[in-house]
Amino acid sequence: MPNDPGFAPHALCAETAEAALSGLTASPKTLPAKLFYDPEGCRLFYRITELPEYYLTRTETGLLRTLGRSLIPEGFHSATLVEFGGSDEAKARYLLDQRDDHRRRLFATYVPIDVAASALEDMRFRLANSHPDLAVEPIVADFVGKLALPPLGRQRMGLFPGSTIGNLDPDVAVRFLASAREALGPGSWFLLGADLRKDPAILLPAYNDSAGVTAAFNLNLLCRLNREAAADFDLRHFRHAAVWNDALSRIEMHLIASRDQVVHVAGSVIPFAEGESIHTENSYKWTRRALVAMVAAAGWEPHRIWTDSEDLFGIFLLRHA
Template structure:
């Protein structure tokens, strides 16, 4: 199946060529999130196999009173990777007179829709940006306490060194005295993990393959989606789930005027999802200058919420 109906996006094409020129081949996970990718990911979060979203939501509902007590009145909620307000609304319901909401994401259309839905409730200042790069908060929120939020275990999609760099940048962005709540998926049996990334209905496969469809539209590519298959793997040594797109045959694909050769069985590595231990994540955050101010886990030990601070605070 070919879709080459779009126009060339130079930035997308450059990122695609850079990743496909590596050995092994890679593509950046942020390219998943065009409009269709966002819709498919939303569908993934509702699948029976995908435990992280429902577990984190239940944990937020159970712990939000304790979390909100730590946050100063008139704080600004800054959410990283916010294509939906579902989890932020749980916090906003309990925060004391929140001053504003700053959702940060690369998906401009999703942020615009989010703002329309929420602007009657409180000031919303979307920031369309790659949160892995240094950010400056909107001037409208200057002078307020800041409460950062990074749900969904998206921290697990980052290589450990990148995660440390990101956490350091968050410190700089949020400023002295800020709190940062991070959702972290925990290590568990691969028999639970793998189905969460390779569901029976094939939604995750469609999400992964949509990345190639996007390159066809935006990077001048000519991928035949039927010649690639989705593959989810547990890497025990690295402690991560890996998502790959595997070429079913030897083939050459044109991307932005360049030829990219694939051998039969060769894969494009599209995403990692690291699964941390509690102690391992606290140690990783400490390397970025954060201290643990609170820790909550669900009864089954599937998921954790970490409240981080730059100040001396007792762990809950």
């Protein structure tokens, strides 16, 4: 049994084990990005967003702070904001804090959807204190797929910030946007954040920071499998790698085996050759034209686009066509 901090076996979680085995027995090996977000993964990701190399969060946050009320369609009042993948209210607050000329909230209800149940509960507690007049209705679910939403009222807006759309393969992104459109219903709006295609010299450091936080975030996947999927990964024999795939316009994150080895996961034997990769995440970078074509394929109508002065990041306001 490996003697390292990454190995701490606990009770088997069938869902985690099934997701892990599905990817690790494929060729090439993969792991689903949703497994990143256990409590430690959430903590590490929040650290990533504060790193100097990680331009995405500060650029998008700057846009949200500057644009504020202008992001919300005219006439909104007591509306519902549905955030897909919302385990932290930091970005949603730029919308939730907006009020009309009579000091009434433009959004009266907030529905965050995420797989991280503990993060959602923490957020509900924070908002109960900071926004006591806001109805908060968290949903613990994987936002990719058909969703059953509570009654949303007449005015509805979806929110998908952080360039999470880039973590979905393009066909999955179209299906997600179409599913969100169906769930939100006719007359709804959607605010989408997307990282724009740019020089890899800017992109790569954002996924391979000098402090090693992104590497720890990636390797934490293996810690989670050790804990929840009866695995025995030795983290000393895997390393983080981030590469730019120009043909597919995406950053790829991998965990690379540093030697030949055998790992056990939920009773199955998983062999690794030296240099073999587990592909853990993609982050697609979009041109405006490609993203507009994608949202149109999902049935949304692009209404307005905002970008920062350096054209690093875009916020797209869509309406139900």
